[in-house]
Amino acid sequence: MYPFNYHKPETVADAVALFNDADDAMYLSGGMTLIPTMKQRLAAPTDLIDLSGIAEMTGIDVAADKVTVGAFTRHNDVATSGAIGETLPVLAQLAGLIGDNQVRNRGTIGGSLANSDPAADYPAAVIGLGATVHTQERAIAGDEFFQDLFETALQPGEIVTRIEFPVPTRAAYRKFPNPASRYAVVGVLIADFNGAIRVGVTGAGPCAFRASGLEEVLNQNLDPEALEGVEVPDAGFNSDLHASAEYRAHLVKVMARRALNDLLS
């Protein structure tokens, strides 16, 4: 790891000021992605701005129709939150499926979203639930947030501060985990908002996306059988040592069927 200057601001405004003053700064949240990347020298920031001291980025707020999660909330705090478990259980369940216990004790939702790993779990929830990602200067619709492989709508220096999830009538998430890392080879989240269905898919493409073809079919007929005839085109899907594009397209259907079975039961 190359040397860097370390900063630990207490407000978002100070963090942004530090970012703007430095040559080539990066924000540090849980470090579960960034520290391994720096060890490999794939990232070499001159300045590391630790977000862990910023009180306004922490905390979980649960209302009847909306769950707000501070960007610096660790995966295990979402997984074990009684309030989230009651109002938006799919989010707690999804957080509990990330990596392993030690990773969940450090990794944060803001870091996961900003990173936009194609195989990360939270993006399926942001897309599938139609969440809003807040930064210090604007609110970004979940559908607009993920743009490509490791690419988001965030501008340089922009900090994810909190995420707002609308509460659906019911929802379910299923993933096919990589047996070694637990990252999602494919993950599908289906949410029912009073009869309007949203389907968020992660793992399959360069970034998470809405499966509009599946949504169309399920909006007509909310039945696992209805998925049988659907074609999931594999064009643009990831193909790597873990799975071919064709296999990922197949997994989208299988995970969607399992999620739908959970949702209906």
Next chain:
Amino acid sequence: MKITLQVNGEPREVDVAENTLLVDVLRVNLGLTGTHVGCDTSQCGACTVHLDGRAVKACTVLAPQADGANVLTIEGIGTPDELHPMQAAFRECHALQCGFCTPGMIMQAIDLVENGDQLDNAAIREGLEGNLCRCTGYHNIVRAIQSVADAG
């Protein structure tokens, strides 16, 4: 930079470069070599310690991130004469062979028993997702943890 920590209940101060890892503070600066480095890539869990009461991979925590924190390592949980119940269970159940993974396994196992409810075989195996063992095949490790969980 200067960093102060509570390590196994004692206040410690070290002067290290910003890019030092917590595991190196423990092993190199403080001589606590019970915490091992297996992979150095956040996969194997051999470096697991408790940071403010939670199991973390010390190879993936920067020293400055641990400034002011409370750290518990394998050296802090028991003594040769008075083993921690988890250490005693590992010995009793023959839950180690070469012993390289054992400190990390034990620190994660303690976190699991303290924070998990209803620890059955599947929950224990799931709880060991972040710890790799090349020798034992896990079976006796799971037995050891089960025996501590059952003893309450």
